[in-house]
Amino acid sequence: MKVYLSQSVAERDGPLIEGLVETGSGLGVSLFKAPRPWEPRTTMPPAVREAILASDLFLVWAMAGGESLYFVNMEMSFVRNIRPRLPVFVVMDKNAPRSGFLQLPGGGSRCGGFWFDPLDPRWALGHAHHLAHEHAEFMREMEPPFRAFLGPAIGSLYRHLGWRLHTDGAAVGRKG
Numbered sequence: 001m002k003v004y005l006s007q008s009v010a011e012r013d014g015p016l017i018e019g020l021v022e023t024g025s026g027l028g029v030s031l032f033k034a035p036r037p038w039e040p041r042t043t044m045p046p047a048v049r050e051a052i053l054a055s056d057l058f059l060v061w062a063m064a065g066g067e068s069l070y071f072v073n074m075e076m077s078f079v080r081n082i083r084p085r086l087p088v089f090v091v092m093d094k095n096a097p098r099s100g101f102l103q104l105p106g107g108g109s110r111c112g113g114f115w116f117d118p119l120d121p122r123w124a125l126g127h128a129h130h131l132a133h134e135h136a137e138f139m140r141e142m143e144p145p146f147r148a149f150l151g152p153a154i155g156s157l158y159r160h161l162g163w164r165l166h167t168d169g170a171a172v173g174r175k176g
Contacts, residue, residue: 010065
């Protein structure tokens with residue numbers, strides 16, 4: 001499965017993104033990490049267009065402190081105009097600025113998402129559990145490799161934020 005990873009993350013989040021690429025590879029998910037930055041006043045680089053056209057899913061990963069929302073929105077615009085049936089999944093820090101397509105709620109059955117609070121992840125656990133067990137319409141449409149990838153990806157996010165999840169998934173605590 002080919003996934004286009006459109007990211008807006010701070011430099012400190014680089015290891016998380018590299019880990020996602022590695023995790024995906026082990027689960028049959030090939031992530032194309034969007035290059036950052038590219039000249040915003042020119043047309044989208046051919047490699048970006050080709051990767052989006054060849055993708056099975058468009059994944060947005062946006063964290064507070066990221067400075068690439070302009071690029072994410074340009075890539076999402078391309079998806080909406082050229083590949084409107086391409087599934088989109090958004091993982092977004094609730095504190096990240098929302099602009100353009102990221103401020104639009106929902107998007108129908110071809111769009112899903114996971115929003116988190118880096119200071120208090122408990123409220124997102126129920127949502128993550130819901131997605132992991134395929135109760136969401138969107139997740140039933142997703143290929144098994146992406147469903148297998150999502151749990152470890154969210155787990156990596158929590159570890160990156162300094163939280164630990166107990167094995168039952170119901171309890172969280174700060175690493176200390």
